[in-house]
Amino acid sequence: MMNCGLVTEKNEPVPLKSISVEVRVQDHVATVSSTLQYVNEEERPLEALFVFPLPADAAVCHFSAKIGEQEIVAEVQERKTARDRYDDAVSSGQQAFLLEESEESLDVFRLSVGCLSPGQNAAVTIIYVTELAVQADHSLRFCLPAVLNPRYTPAGSAAGIVSEISSGCGSVPYTLTLSVHVSSPKPISKLESSCTLDPLVFLHSDHTQATVNLSPGHMFDKDVELFVYYQDTHQPSAIVEAGVTTAPSGSLMRDPVVMISLYPEFPEEVMSLATQGEFVFVIDRSGSMECMMHQGNGAQKRIESAKDTLLLLLKSLPMGCYFNIYGFGSYFENFFPQSVEYNQDTMDQALKRVKEMRADLGGTEILKPLKDIYIQPCYSDHPRQLFIFTDGEFRNTKEVLDLVKHHAHSHRCFSFGIGEGASTALITGMAREGSGHAQFITGTDRMQPKVMQSLRFALQPAVVNISVDWTLPRGITVDTLSPPINVLFQGQRSLIYAQLKGKSSGGSEGTVTVKYSLKDQPVTNQLHFCLKPTEKTGLAIHRLGAQILIRSLEQEERLGNTENEHIEKIMKKLRKRIVKLSVQAGVSSVHTAFIAINKNSRQTVKGPLLQRRVKTQARRCAAPIRESQSGARLKEWILGSLPARRIIGHFDESMAARQASRVIEKRMKPAGKFSREFEKSDYCNLLEASKDTPDPPKDLLLQLVSLQKASGCWELDATLADVFGKTEDELTNQKPAQVDGSVWATLLALIWLYGCKIEQQVEWQFVAMKAASWIGSQKVGDLSQCVCVGNVLLGCHVTKETLRI
Known part of the structure; x- marks a missing residue:
């Protein structure tokens, strides 16, 4: 049987032998250097093709190839020119290397290694810089993607680089070595990973620098995730990076660039105000959702985990809001023609259909349900919140992102990438364009806590009228590189990149002031920063700033694409600006590519080159089926x-x-x-x-949550008693005389949650808030005495104050 991923008629070994990665983390920016070792084991000259994933927000800034002792550094050129030069070089027997990004998805790249002589080795190095996303626990997440899923193409769509992705069936034949160096002004608390690491080694007594290595023998068959924890990582900060003196005057690379990190803190009195909304849950029901969440013991299917998560979400919604649920695949289904008011009846209807949901809708087409959602009228004073769950297999990613951005004024979008290989371009892009928040559920992660963290953001009041003002010394002006800020969340980082022009006539400090409105209340956050450039940052900040500006221009070009002659002239100017900026900054774009040619090499090529597709690890389901x-x-x-x-x-x-x-x-x-x-x-x-399938073990938390009413209360019955490991008579006999059955049942549920499931509080926090609010609205006698009796009955030690009634 032929090895998966190869495009030759023979079952030949692939030419990629190993990948070595060095990661340098400076505060919350990572510079990643990956070296890929190729060897031609054929008897004829070879061309190798390697399609691989990178983080969607990565700025690829260096590409080189080393053959023996000779190193060839690539140049960034206009894409067509680079392709023509590559083809000419390979056809004439010269060694050539071409690196280009997909036109459909920002997280897919193709590397062409041309005309390797028989027995020849080549080491190709790719360097990129990327921001590290802040997680809900304030850790910084770095992901080195290994898994590249086949991407679904809707009928009639074109597919470029991503069409070359094929499903793998077997392990990749190359290994990974990885070393990480972390440095920060703030002390490093710890570093965790989804893979096995060697012990963390601190280089200084103040714990501001540390190194760690991936344990030997790691097969690069899954994403490598690292979580860096700093002390006080949520504090606002600024990094000013000096420009390159040899760059053209007035260019981005010549002037200093500043990166501002903001962590807004909202007033407590505003955060305590109840927020209503319209919540639309969009669930991937394509066949791939039948895959398991991970390969370990106790793993659930993705669709089953999504159903459990929907249960939690539906029970956590506030009374009086509106909601709907969509399932999508090759076509889509919605539970209601339009969003309905949340009450006991509509919740019961939805839960009944959630139980019946299956991963049975074929492919993965998300545009149609999104368009259907966007044509629905919004409810006044109920901001629309989209929760999108998918394993992210689309080839038309940019079309999806453009649609989300076009409707960003009417909703916020919270996206969830499920499993290894979910498209970072899609997941992070939908959240960015939809003013929301992105989460990835990989390895043994549970979906529920991450989704409930995002629900906490969705329930925050919407921030409006955001403005950013700069106060700088005379002689210095600022050009903002980032798109305007259109979303702020309590405790979540927002980044601003800006180019500083001119020379100061005095003064070495600048100030950035962010103003916005929360529930009609004005709020101001301010940060003072030093204009003196930070040492040893390289050009990471410049390149990230350039990449953000390039992506904005690319999207502007796509949205303005038309047959109108006047508009077409504007688009041509826009493309020229993108190419110029990409070449000057040395970072990739959709209109450019990295090209390297070894002009000293030339060999006679007889007949076509052998072409080898280097295998990329593709996601495999728990029960892989080899079939045509x-x-x-x-x-x-x-x-x-x-x-x-x-x-x-x-x-x-x-x-x-x-x-x-x-x-x-x-x-x-x-x-x-x-x-x-x-x-x-x-x-x-x-x-x-x-x-033959055994029933999965009961999840007592979900069982309890499933019994809660929409209003927040529970009923005193045998099913509730079963969760507590009691009989209905035991619960009834211990009920204080001054409370009715529903109040007693709800109080017991709260005691059990705080006493037995406190480690999962993030999952049931809104369920408990509804319950406490409902009890507070009832006439209860001696509540403290009731809590004491409940503690004895359930074997807990929870105080009345803990329950927040």
Whole structure:
């Protein structure tokens, strides 16, 4: 059987042997240097193609190749020119290297390594800089993506680089070595990872510098995540970086660039005000959501984890808000024609349909449900909040982001990337363009706590009328590189990049002032910073600033694309500006590419070069099925077909998928075609497969949450008693005389949450707030005595003050 990912007729080994990565983290910016070792083990000259992921917000700023002792440093050139030069060089027998980003998705790159002689080695180095995202626990997340999923292409769409992605079936044949150096003005508390690390080594007694290495033997078959924890990381700060004296006068690279990090703190009296809204939950129901969350014990299917998360979300919504739920695949379904008011009846209707949800809607087409949501009229005084859950397999990423940006005035978008390989361009891009927040759920992460953290942001009052003012010494002006700030969240970082022009006639300090309104109350945040450049920052800040400006210009170009002659002239000027800025800053763009040619090498090429597709690790489901493309379509039809649903009902699809594969093998014709003439016995075989699946263990927290009413209360009955490990009689007999059954049941639920599930408080915080508010609205006698009795009954030690009633 042919190795997956190769494009040759022979089962030949791929030419990529190893990847070595060095990461330098300075405060919350990372500079990443990756060296890829290639070797041509063929008997003829070889061209290798490697399609791989990078973080969507990365600014690729260096590309070079070393052959023996000779190093060739690439130049950034206009894309067509670079491609022509590469083709000419390879066809004439010269060694050439081309690095270009996908036109469809910002997180996919293609590296072409041309004309390697037989037995020859080449070391290709790619350097990029990227911001580290702040997590809810104030850690900084660095991700080195390894997994590159096949991307779904809607009918009629064009696909460029990303069309070369193919599913892997087997481990990648190359390993990864990784070393990390962290430095910061703030002491480093700790560093955690999703992979096994060697012990952290501090280089100074003040813990401001440290190094750590990935443990040896790591196969690069999953994303590598690192979480850096600093002391007081949420404090506002500024970094001023000096420019390059040899750069053209007035250019971005010549002048200093400042990066401002803001952490707004909202007044408590404003944060305590209740916020209503319209909440629209958009769930990926494509076949890939049948994959497991991870490969360890106790893993759930992604769709099942999403359903549990929907349960928590629906129970956590405030009374009087509006909501709707969409599921999407090749087509979409919505629970209600338009968002409905949240009450007991609509919540029950939604939960019933959530239980019935399956990953059975085929492909991954998100544009249609988004367009349907955007044409719905908004409710006055109920800001629209989108929660989008997907494993992120789209080829039309930029089209999706442009649509979200076009409607950014009417909603906030919170996006969640599920599993290894979710598109960072899509997930972070939707949150950025939709003024929301992005989260990634990978490895053994639980989906629920991350989603509830985002719900906390969504329930914050919307910040409006944001303005940024600069106070600088005479002679200095500022050009802001970042798009205008249109969202601020309590305790979350916002970044501003700006170019400082001119010379100061006196004074070495600047001030940036951010003003905005919260619930009609004016708020002002101010930061004073030193204009003296920070030492040893390289050009990371310049390149990140240049990349942000380039992305803004690229989006402006896409949104203005039209056949109008006048507009086309404007677009041509815009493209020229993008190319000029990309070349000057030495960072990638959609209109440029890195090109390196070894002009000293020339060999006679007889016949076409052998072309090898270097395998990229692709996501694999828990029950991988090796079958032809036709067989894959057939399996999808079997598992999603209405006749199968009618006969089987709600079966376990991971077991059924394996049975479906056996049906496929039996029904496939020699030419690889298939027939849809299936017998009822085939479906019955699927039913039998589902009977062998053991029931998963009960999650007591979710069981308790599922019993809560929309108003926030619980009823005193046997199902609630079962959660506590008691009988209904035990709960009833201990009920104080002065309270009714619902108050007693709700009080017990609160005591149990705080006493037995405090480590999961982030998941049930809004459930508890509703319960406490509901009890507060009831007439309760001696509440302290009730809490004491409840503690004895449940074996807890919770105070009345803890319950916040």
